[in-house]
Amino acid sequence: MPKRLLIAASGTGGHIFPAIALAQKLPDYKIGWLGVPNRAEKNLVPPQYYIHEIEAEGFQKPFGLGTLRTSLGLLCSIYKAWQVLIDGPFEGLFTTGGYIAAPAIIAARLLGLPVILHESNAIPGKVTRLLAPFCTAVILGFEDAAKYLPLAKTLTVGTPVRGSFFDKKKLDLPIPEDVPLVVVVGGSQGAVAVNQLVRQCANTLFEAGIWIVHLTGENDPDVGSLQHPQYIQMPFYNEMPALLQRANLAISRAGASALTELAITKTPSILIPYPYAAENHQAYNAAAFVQAGAAVAFLQEELTPEILSSKVLDLLNSPELLKQMTGSAIHLARQDSTERLNIIVRYVMDGKKIPKINN
Incomplete structure (x- = not known):
């Protein structure tokens, strides 16, 4: 039995x-x-x-x-x-x-x-x-x-992470292979404040040739407000392993499960801890990744569209730094x-x- x-x-x-x-x-x-x-x-x-x-x-x-x-x-x-x-x-x-x-x-x-x-x-x-x-x-x-x-x-x-995160998969989205890709993840419930920030700085990123895949969650009041050939938005995406493996950079909340997935897929990240998480645990999670050199982090209240777009551009224009962050993420992954x-x-x-x- x-x-x-x-x-x-x-x-x-x-x-x-x-x-x-x-x-x-x-x-x-x-x-x-x-x-x-x-x-x-x-x-x-x-x-x-x-x-x-x-x-x-x-x-x-x-x-x-x-x-x-x-x-x-x-x-x-x-x-x-x-x-x-x-x-x-x-x-x-x-x-x-x-x-x-x-x-x-x-x-x-x-x-x-x-x-x-x-x-x-x-x-x-x-x-x-x-x-x-x-x-x-x-x-x-x-x-x-x-x-x-x-x-x-x-x-x-x-x-633990699902077994699919250990398999190399090809991304099934219409994104050219040679363009920089930023993935925005607010967690399974989405993140309205993060969504707004990303949309406000998106045009600056588009002008730099950056593509954005934006996972908005189910409760985004502004869904559909931004349209652009380099912008793909969805409430969620089932093939997260392939998406993160393809991403050059992620903008993410700092839930432990999300951080583990970023570490396993060796994805450098900008972390924005959810400010109302119990015991402020996302800030502590993010701090562990920042200390290891796998991420940079900002408090939500200190971020502006200008700061966020500037940091994204700085990172994507610094291949050596991204490489170092990738190596640090590997060491964090169990x-x-x-x-x-x-x-x-x-x-x-x-x-x-x-x-x-x-x-």
Whole structure:
């Protein structure tokens, strides 16, 4: 009989894509998915993984009546997650953190099931810091995150990426092979502020012969406002490995999953951390890449179209600097993250002691 594993990953590509990468390494497992209604998992999770939906939200507001409502909601979510685990019947839980992780972890531990938690950010989220000590294993994307989790059993393996990122692919878009290409990525939900900045400086870049592929997300109010032969815009693009492999430069948010994909594809980047990310974790993620020499970063509030266009032109006119950034990105990429996580999950699910894995 195949092992039965419930994966709890919801909300953004940063939570969902690493979980998909793991699931692809477990073809001999029976996998279910725990998600939240009307979130990104509905479109991102492959159809072979049935999605069990529960309501889940975080404690974001000051203490008050809303806190009581959220607390009651958490109890209901724990009960529903508990039911999903029993009905599976699932033998263990894997989660990538976020709101969905709290009820899932608590329900699994109440049932005595093993729990593997993967935290991809340099600064662990609130749920991770609170519940990591109760997990069977806590797997980290950044080694520095361990200092925030002194009571947890942690291992650093990096952040998993889907297998397709390791295959060399040709880009299926009408872009000449000999032109500089800038790819703009705001994360799985898009980034309206970044979209506006890019459109405002686009004409300067077009005049320099630069092509732009702009992934706007689904919630861009200005979609269609810019038209140009050197400009391709889409809400999202399924063949991200080929796109990033072709790109000379990326303009991106600094979610851990996006940064891992940039590192694996050796893509130099200008990072604009999302300013409202929990614990400001994207700024810390970006700082790790800047320190390594793989990226430059700007706070959103300090960026203007003039600054952004100037930096893009400076980088694209500095092939030696781009080459150095590419080399730095290679050193940040953990090529075997998914496989190492796969090994850990299998050991935990089999009730075995996790083998020593060098960081």
